[in-house]
Structure formats: structure tokens, C-alpha cells
Amino acid sequence: xxxxxxxxxxxxxxxxxxxxxxxxxxxxxxxxxxxxxxxxxxxxxxxxxxxxxxxxxxxxxxxxxxxxxxxxxxxxxxxxxxxxxxxxxxxxxxxxxxxxxxxxxxxxxxxxxxxxxxxxxxxxxxxxxxxxxxxxxxxxxxxxxxxxxxxxxxxxxxxxxxxxxxxxxxxxxxxxxxxxxxxxxxxxxxxxxxxxxxxxxxxxxxxxxxxxxxxxxxxxxxxxxxxxxxxxxxxxxxxxxxxxxxxxxxxxxxxxxxxxxxxxxxxxxxxxxxxxxxxxxxxxxxxxxxxxxxxxxxxxxxxxxxxx
Amino acid sequence: xxxxxxxxxxxxxxxxxxxxxxxxxxxxxxxxxxxxxxxxxxxxxxxxxxxxxxxxxxxxxxxxxxxxxxxxxxxxxxxxxxxxxxxxxxxxxxxxxxxxxxxxxxxxxxxxxxxxxxxxxxxxxxxxxxxxxxxxxxxxxxxxxxxxxxxxxxxxxxxxxxxxxxxxxxxxxxxxxxxxxxxxxxxxxxxxxxxxxxxxxxxxxxxxxxxxxxxxxxxxxxxxxxxxxxxxxxxxxxxxxxxxxxxxxxxxxxxxxxxxxxxxxxxxxxxxxxxxxxxxxxxxxxxxxxxxxxxxxxxxxxxxxxxxxxxxxxxxxxxxxxxxxxxxxxxxxxxxxxxxxxxxxxxxxxxxxxxxxxxxxxxxxxxxxxxxxxxxxxxxxxxxxxxxxxxxxxxxxxxxxxxxxxxxxxxxxxxxxxxxxxxxxxxxxxxxxxxxxxxxxxxxxxxxxxxxxxxxxxxxxxxxxxxxxxxxxxxxxxxxxxxxxxx
Numbered sequence: 001x002x003x004x005x006x007x008x009x010x011x012x013x014x015x016x017x018x019x020x021x022x023x024x025x026x027x028x029x030x031x032x033x034x035x036x037x038x039x040x041x042x043x044x045x046x047x048x049x050x051x052x053x054x055x056x057x058x059x060x061x062x063x064x065x066x067x068x069x070x071x072x073x074x075x076x077x078x079x080x081x082x083x084x085x086x087x088x089x090x091x092x093x094x095x096x097x098x099x100x101x102x103x104x105x106x107x108x109x110x111x112x113x114x115x116x117x118x119x120x121x122x123x124x125x126x127x128x129x130x131x132x133x134x135x136x137x138x139x140x141x142x143x144x145x146x147x148x149x150x151x152x153x154x155x156x157x158x159x160x161x162x163x164x165x166x167x168x169x170x171x172x173x174x175x176x177x178x179x180x181x182x183x184x185x186x187x188x189x190x191x192x193x194x195x196x197x198x199x200x201x202x203x204x205x206x207x208x209x210x211x212x213x214x215x216x217x218x219x220x221x222x223x224x225x226x227x228x229x230x231x232x233x234x235x236x237x238x239x240x241x242x243x244x245x246x247x248x249x250x251x252x253x254x255x256x257x258x259x260x261x262x263x264x265x266x267x268x269x270x271x272x273x274x275x276x277x278x279x280x281x282x283x284x285x286x287x288x289x290x291x292x293x294x295x296x297x298x299x300x301x302x303x304x305x306x307x308x
Numbered sequence: 309x310x311x312x313x314x315x316x317x318x319x320x321x322x323x324x325x326x327x328x329x330x331x332x333x334x335x336x337x338x339x340x341x342x343x344x345x346x347x348x349x350x351x352x353x354x355x356x357x358x359x360x361x362x363x364x365x366x367x368x369x370x371x372x373x374x375x376x377x378x379x380x381x382x383x384x385x386x387x388x389x390x391x392x393x394x395x396x397x398x399x400x401x402x403x404x405x406x407x408x409x410x411x412x413x414x415x416x417x418x419x420x421x422x423x424x425x426x427x428x429x430x431x432x433x434x435x436x437x438x439x440x441x442x443x444x445x446x447x448x449x450x451x452x453x454x455x456x457x458x459x460x461x462x463x464x465x466x467x468x469x470x471x472x473x474x475x476x477x478x479x480x481x482x483x484x485x486x487x488x489x490x491x492x493x494x495x496x497x498x499x500x501x502x503x504x505x506x507x508x509x510x511x512x513x514x515x516x517x518x519x520x521x522x523x524x525x526x527x528x529x530x531x532x533x534x535x536x537x538x539x540x541x542x543x544x545x546x547x548x549x550x551x552x553x554x555x556x557x558x559x560x561x562x563x564x565x566x567x568x569x570x571x572x573x574x575x576x577x578x579x580x581x582x583x584x585x586x587x588x589x590x591x592x593x594x595x596x597x598x599x600x601x602x603x604x605x606x607x608x609x610x611x612x613x614x615x616x617x618x619x620x621x622x623x624x625x626x627x628x629x630x631x632x633x634x635x636x637x638x639x640x641x642x643x644x645x646x647x648x649x650x651x652x653x654x655x656x657x658x659x660x661x662x663x664x665x666x667x668x669x670x671x672x673x674x675x676x677x678x679x680x681x682x683x684x685x686x687x688x689x690x691x692x693x694x695x696x697x698x699x700x701x702x703x704x705x706x707x708x709x710x711x712x713x714x715x716x717x718x719x720x721x722x723x724x725x726x727x728x729x730x731x732x733x734x735x736x737x738x739x740x741x742x743x744x745x746x747x748x749x750x751x752x753x754x755x756x757x758x759x760x761x762x763x764x765x766x767x768x769x770x771x772x773x774x775x776x777x778x779x780x781x782x783x784x785x786x787x788x789x790x791x792x793x794x795x
Contacts, residue, residue: 016688018690019688019689019690022690023416023690025408026408026409026411026412026416027412028408029404029405029406029408029409029412030408030409030412030413030430032405032409032660033409033430033433033434033437033660033661033664034430034433036437036448036657036660037433037436037437039448039452040440040444040445040448043447043448043451043452044444044447047451100343101343101346101347104339104340104343104344105340105343105344105347107340108340108341108343108344109344112337112340112341113344117344120348121344121347121348124347124348124351125347126780127351127777127780128347128350128351130711130714130715130718130776130780131354131718131773131776132717132718132719132720132747132772132776133718133720133721134718134720134747134750134751134754135354135358135718135750135769135772135773137751137754138358138750138754138762138765138766138769139354139357139358141754141762142357142361142754142762142766143353143354143357169347169350172347173347198326200329200330200332200333201333201336201337202329202332202333202336202337203329203333205336206336223439226439227439229441230439230440230441230442230443230444231441232441232442232443232720232721232724233720233721233724233747233751236751236755237751237754237755257441257443257721260443260447260725261443261721261724261725264446264447264450264724264725264728265724265728265729266728278447279447282443282444282447285441285443285444286440286441286444289439289440289441290436290439290440292439293435293436293438293439293440294436296439297432297435297436297439
């Protein structure tokens, strides 16, 4: 940390003790976030190793098994795919809503909307982004599910579609704000050039702005997917608690986050493998979202630099 | 909407007429408007449904009363207070650390390549932390704050405590609990053969003279005999099955008391009898016409009163002591257990990345001319930060902080892992006390099968959204003021 003091010439060398102490305090503050990451990785990996040390489980079964049955029945199965399947199902439904709607709204905001429309739409999106997820869970359970059941009677009380739609609504503002940023970052000379040769707004939006901001769109989608994968309260309330390998969107499914909640709310009474399995599931979740966030961030940084 | 001029003779559009392209444009425009309206519609639906379902339950009683098994009586008083406690803890911890990190990252930027690499890594790390699912923070908080990795004993048998006092609790002749201070959890049991300092339930300290069982026994027998006589007398005056009014029953009871109590010579005090009479009146007033219950109530009341009079400040040697503890408001234990502090610190981890990034943006917004001017005048780096940069960035930092706090208020998943769904009727008393929070209470209500509880959940959501809206409005106002002040 000796290099830090020399950023502004002349001040670095003659520290008073107070200055030194404050610098030290600030370093400690900055270390908190580094330590947090370290602890997350340490805690998850130690307990995951603990889980794989049990007799009933093996790493291969965990990563390839198609049956997740840790709590009931004589024989316990720890194959993560049913949980991953549930998570992906919810995410796919959510993204089917969030990405097209979010992108269209962003395009409308940056290319079409008059200032007074923007003045309404922006706060609405901000409020939607600020609504706690437990509220969306309640909304899914008491509004979306009954509507779905009216449309098609095959929907169960807890179903993937309802939870997915709510997650989609939750993710929409994220997609919208990040992609709108990237649309606005497209230099106006590109637009003006297109208008100059007679393009309509539609042509400019779809053929100029969207391709130019493609990396922003990708980043927005990846970050939204990461959010959807890690979403807990909505799926815990509306998606059900049945881990099974299915692509049926009308029935219930258990996501990885919902399983973790189920375990920590006390369904696993002892400290057996089913308890530690939640750490393994959380570790998988962490790795998944970490990869998505990292790629999303990389892409986002790139689009920022593209036109600077 | 004024369209840009369109011409049909560009090469790209040669195969399509301007009319078609204009139609496409219009179609797309309306599609976007429809989609944009969708999000407004969703928000309106959400607010309408929740408002319609929740407003019936929403009153002062709902805000103050405790949760209940009956939907009509359920309230979120403890949940509101729990949220206040954890969010205060979270803010008090997160604000200094977050702003400190932001200052370090923005104001102490290194020039060397290695230093820059390190800073880049820290920055990337913060971005990643912002993307970590909040439930992972819950698991982290459970292991680190609640259990202290299991190295410091169990939460129920902590390694270290401050502000906890241990007592041996005795039940005296009147049924009151007497607390005798002991040195610790594992101290030997208090022997009742001596004069002891004690504290009654109401907290009043006094000295108690412990009487050996042998001396208590005759007094107790006398009281028992008296109570028997009283019961007989009452049976004489009140006929079984008689259907008398409460007042009439009470009158008969008082008469019986006078006849029984006054002739006996060992405690013939008219004042005492009057006191018994009023007790009897109360008792029969409560029990109404059921004479059996009236008699039982009278007997209990008189018995208690007589015991108090005959055996003041006497600990029954028979009563077994139970070890209990009382915790002060500054009670601290290690490990923290599933308490307010663990919840607040976990929330701190959740909001820190957001807080740091927003504080960094606020600091970046401060013109560097301010810093350079201050440095040129000979101020040290910290003086520059403390007196120039930080005051200029305070509104921006505050805005970010308020938005982070509102995130903390609505966050449910990590708190769910830390606290679980617990039925709590009281507000927390100290930082280690167990708690519930608004989102948890809503989750609990929304997850129940009964429709009634869904209405209660809607009312809870209204309260939560009301708080969040207030916070966001404050942030918007601050931002406005700040932007105007900058111009």
C-alpha cells in the first residue's frame, strides 16, 4: 500500500500520524468487501466439502444425477439437475417477458418517447425496480396464478409460469435501464446519418441503434438472468416445493434458491447430508451467478468504451 | 410527433415503398407504446389489488398489535420494530464502511501499475458482490455472525457475554417469583437457610427472611383449616344450583365471610375481612352465577391474602430454585445468535456494494478544482477530503444511502435465513434479541393457505410500500435539491 500515498505529488511523503491512521482505517474499510468475497468462497467450499464427505453422496452423482430427493423416502438422492431444471424454467419464462418488453421499453424511451412521456415512464420503472421481491411473490400467488387458472384450468396453485412472470416483471426495469444506457451511448451522428438518407425511426432503432448497442443488450440480458437465477422470495412463495425433472410450465417445480430456503426454515432437523446439501446448492448458485455477472460486466465495460 | 423527412430514393429502401416503411414505423411505435403501457398497467394492477385487499385491515391497531393466530387480530407491531432495529444496525455499520471504501477507491487512487491493478481488482470484486444472490449472504451471515464458525460455542451457550445477570428464582407463598442474584450460570444453587437479598418480579429489591419448613408448616395448616371452615360456611349460605345474580351471590359470600372470620380469635381484624369481602365481590362479579366457580375464586383470593398476611417475606424452603437470567439493553454475546446484530450485519453485506458504488459516483461528481485548490493551499489529503470533497459529495452520498436502506428494508431472503419464521410478540430489547421483520411477516402471511391472511399480508405490504415510498421520495427530493444547488 506504499504506492497509494504518492498519487498526488508532494503530499505522499510527509504524513502526519493522524493521516496515516485514517489511511489505515480506509484500507480496512476497503478490505471488508474483499474479506466478504473470501468468506463467501471459504464458507461455501468448506461446507460443500463437508457435504461430499458423507457416504450417501458423491460429486459425480451430484453433478449428473437426475433425481433430487434428500428429505423423504428411504433412499436419498442428490442429483442437482431437477433443481437446475426448475431454476432454468423460471428463468426462461422470466426472460421471455423481461428481455423483449424491457428492450422495447428502452428503445421507446431512448428513440421515440416525448419528454413528458419519459417523465411518467421513468418513475414508474424506478418504482417497479424498488418493489421488494416478497411483494412480487404475493402478486404472483394472488393475482397472476388465478388469472392463469382462468385462462387454462391445468395450472396448479403453485406453478412455474406464475413465478416466472413475476420474476420477469421484477427483471424488466433492470433490462430496461441498462439497455437504455447503451442505446443512449450510441453516438447521434450514426442516427443523423441514417435519417439523412431517409430512414424512418423504426429503421434507425432496429438497424442502427440496436446493432450498435448489441453488447449493451447482451450485458443487460446476462445481468437480468443472474438476478432471475438468484431470486428467492418469489419462487419460494409461488413456484412450489417439488423438485422434479420436468419442462412442464403449468406444474410446480423447486428452484435452487427455494431449496435453500426450505432447508434453512427447518425441514432438515439434523445436521445430516441434507443440511449440508443446501451449501452445495448455494455454491452452485454462486458459481452460476458469478460467471453471468462477470461476463455481463465485461461486456458492459466494453460497450462503454466502444464509442469513447 | 414530428417525423424526420423521409425520401424514397435511397438504395436501401429501393425495393420498399415509403408508405410501407412509414406504416411499419407507426406499427412499431404503437407496439412500443403498448409495451410501455404494460409496465404502467402492471404497477397500477399491483397497487390496486394490494390496496383493495389490504385497506380494510389497515388501522392503528394493525400497526401496533402483535401477530396473532386469528387473521382479524393480526398486527405487525413487532415486525415494524424489528425492521427498525435491523435497518438501524445495518445503516450504522454500512455507512462508515461504505463511504470509507468509496473515499479510499476514489481519493487515494494510486499511480503505479501494480496499485492500479489492485484497485481494479477491488472494484471488480465490488461489482461481483453486487451480483451475488442475497440468499448467499444469508448463508454467510448464518455461519459468520450467528455461529462464529462454531468456534465460540453454541448460541445458547455463548463463550462470552456482557450485561447478563443470573438469578435463582423461587416461588414464595403468595405465588410471586423471587429472584436471588447468583454469580453465574453454573454457580451453586442458593441455599435458603439464611437471610437473602432478593428482587421481586416488579423489580423492587428487599430482604427476605427464610423460614425453615418446620416453622411454616403450622401456619399453613391453620390457613388450610380456616379455608375449610370458610368453604363449609359458603356451602351453607349458597345453595347448589341456585340461580342468583352476581350481586346477590357476592352479598351472601360477604355475609358468610363475616360470620366465619370475625369470631375466630387469631386473626379477627375487621379491616382484613373488608378486604376479603371486596376480593370476594370481585371474584363473584367475574364468575357470575356459577356458584361453584364463585366459591373457588373466593377461596383462592382469601387464601392468597391470608398467606400474605401470615407469612410475609417468607421463602418456602420446599420451592425448588430455577436458574433464570435477565439481560440488560447492552447485552452482548459471542457468538451473536439469531439476533438483531447478526441480521443487521448480514443486511450490511447485502447493501454495501450498492452503497459503495453510489458513494463513488457522488465523489466522482465533485469537481477536481476543489481538491486542487485545497491541496495548493497546503491542506493535507485528509483535510482536503474532510473539509472540501466530502461536504460537496454529501447530498449524493445521502441519496445513495437512502436508496440502499430502502433496499435493506425490503430485503427478505437473507433475513429469512438468519431469523427464520418466528412467532414474536415483543419488540427486541437488546442487540442479541430475536426479531422478525416486515418482509418476513409478509412472507409468513402470504404463504398461509387461508384467504384471510392474504388480506393481512396485503395490509402489511401497504405499510412496507408506504415506508419505501417515503424513503424514495426523500431521495428524489435530495437529488433535486442537489442538482439545483450545483447549477
